[in-house]
Amino acid sequence: MKIFFLIxxxxxxxxxRQLVLLSKGLHDRGHEVVVATFYSGDGGPLERELLQAGVRIRPLHKQGRWDVVAFLLRLIRVVREERPDxxxxxxxxxxxxxxxxxxxxxxxxxxxxxxxSIMDLSRYDWLDRLSFKLNCWLSRxxxxxxxxxxxxxxxxxxxxxxxxKMVVIHNGIDTERFRPDHEARRSTRLGWNVKDHERLIGIVARLDPMKDHPTLLAAAASLVRKRNNVRFICVGDGxxxxxxxxxxxxxTLGLTEHVIWExxxxxxxxxxxxxxLLVSxxxxxxxxxxVIGEAMACGVPCVVTNVGDSAWVVGDQGEVVPPKxxxxxxQAIEKLLNQNRYDPAEIRQRVVDQLSVSSLVTNTEQVLNALIQGSMPRTVGWTRARPT
Structure with a gap:
């Protein structure tokens, strides 16, 4: 089977990262995999990872938002050359x-x-709103x-x-890469000048309205008034x-000395x-x-908002709160800081048991094979019902 990924x-x-994991997994199982990208890359880590695994990359050299016709012609030419299934x-x-x-x-x-999951399109521009409407109409x-x-x-x-036509296949987490590492903990905290007695609460997310950093900052402002040993770090670009x-x-919230921007x-x-502690x-x-699955694989307890499948990911190994x-x-952050009842080994084991890369690859492979054979699968590792 030849698969042509487009991103x-x-x-x-x-x-x-999920596309890279899936591409490598399908390639390792003998499928021919090509990854086409709208924009030419800069040889970053994900590109290097694909190339080292033997997966070809076809950049389409899109020149910007309004490069549409020429870009589409390039895409058609590349698909004609590759002839994927x-x-x-x-x-x-x-x-x-x-x-x-x-x-x-x-x-x-x-x-x-x-x-x-569903987007708050009022937070984005008219082109994003148009794209969503087109996706809804053309999804059929x-x-x-x-x-x-x-x-x-x-x-x-x-x-x-x-x-x-919709099937659910959860992401896979690379538990060999994401695992507890005490030396990495020590050296990384040292680089941020975080002391051993300080409790470090982190968010790893691009700077985007959907990630709702303002709510986390408001919670942080309340917490630092009650505890003097907490630091917060926001990791991500935007x-x-x-x-x-x-x-x-x-x-404005008085957090300048308490928040690290990375x-x-x-x-x-x-x-x-x-x-x-990680917060989503x-x-x-x-x-x-x-991010939640990766942090859990490292044995880190998580506080998450009940958006998408975040509550299911943490299961009984984390705290879930309403959004906004x-x-x-x-209160959930303080609860974990005061009395963390979650065992790092059990937190990690939930990810190992439920979110393996092997399951991601196998379930996707079954769906793609069934499509080539002319049908949608009825019994594979995914389900149409929401898990409990």
């Missing part, structure tokens, strides 16, 4: 491009990858839609996505103006190991949070 770029994001796109814009290919290549199966033309969360599937069905607005908010890191496993404060849009509720968030 905007191979930057350091959750969807991008499956085009598997990730995220909204690549999904739209995948459907455009369908009438030109009727024998190729088009598979969409949906990575979010995909041969299958793989969603990484049950919450995302249910939310998209309410937006007229075809329920009969638009300069949004970063500046968050830093201004932190200053850009995206390649050594994210070491970052998790440095934390005493997303208020909308989260499907399956890689800084009081509840602060």
């Amino acid at each position: 905007r770029s191979l930057g350091l994001g959750g969807a991008e 499956i085009v598997h796109s990730y995220l909204p814009d690549p999904n739209l491009m995948g459907v455009v290919l369908k009438p030109l290549f009727p024998t190729i199966r088009i598979v969409w990858g949906v990575r979010t 033309f995909a041969d299958a839609i793989i969603v990484n969360s049950h919450g995302g599937r249910e939310d998209h069905i309410t937006s007229d996505y075809p329920a009969e 638009p300069a103006h949004y970063r500046a607005s968050l830093q201004d908010l932190a200053k 850009g995206a890191r390649e050594d994210v496993s070491s970052v998790y190991c440095a934390f005493d 404060s997303s208020s909308f849009g989260e499907g399956f949070s890689n 509720n800084p009081v509840a968030l602060m």
Whole structure:
């Protein structure tokens, strides 16, 4: 089977890391895998990982938002050269491009990858809103839609996505890469000048409205008034103006000395190991949070908002609070700091048992094989019902 993945770029994001894991896993099982990117890369870590595994990358050299016609012609030419059995796109814009290919290549199966739950589109520009509407309308033309969360599937069905074409396959977590590491914890905390007696609470997320850093900052402001041994760190990149607005908010809340601002890191496993507690404060849009699963694989307890499948990911090994509720968030953080009843080994074991990379690859392989054979599978490792 030849699979042609399509994604905007191979930057350091959750969807991008999952695509790399899946591509490598399918390649290792003897399938031919090609990854096409809208934008030319800079030889970053995910590109290097694919190339070292023997997976080819085809950059499409998109020149910007309005480079549409020439870009589409390049995409058609590359697909004609590659002649895949499956085009598997990730995220909204690549999904739209995948459907455009369908009438030109009727024998190729088009598979969409949906990575979010319902979005608050009022927080984004008109082009994002148009893209969402087009995705809803054109989703019926995909041969299958793989969603990484049950919450995302249910939310998209309410937006007229075809329920009969949607299957849920949770993300996989590389538990060999993400594991407890006491030396990494020591050295990373030292680099941030965090003392041994200080409790470090971290968020690893791009700077984007859906991640709701303001709610975390409000919770942090309440907590530092009660405890003098807590520090917070925000790890991730985003638009300069949004970063500046968050830093201004932190200053207004009196958090300047309590919050560390760190850009995206390649050594994210070491970052998790440095934390005493991870927070996922997303208020909308989260499907399956890689960050939660990765931190848990490192034995780090998590406080998460009940968005997407985050509550299912932590299960009985973490705390769940409503979104946009800084009081509840602060109380859950304080509860874990005062009396952490979660065993790091048990936190990690939940990820090992439930979220293996092998399951991700096997379940995806079954869906893709069934499509090539002309049907949707009825008994594979995914289910149409939300798990409990």
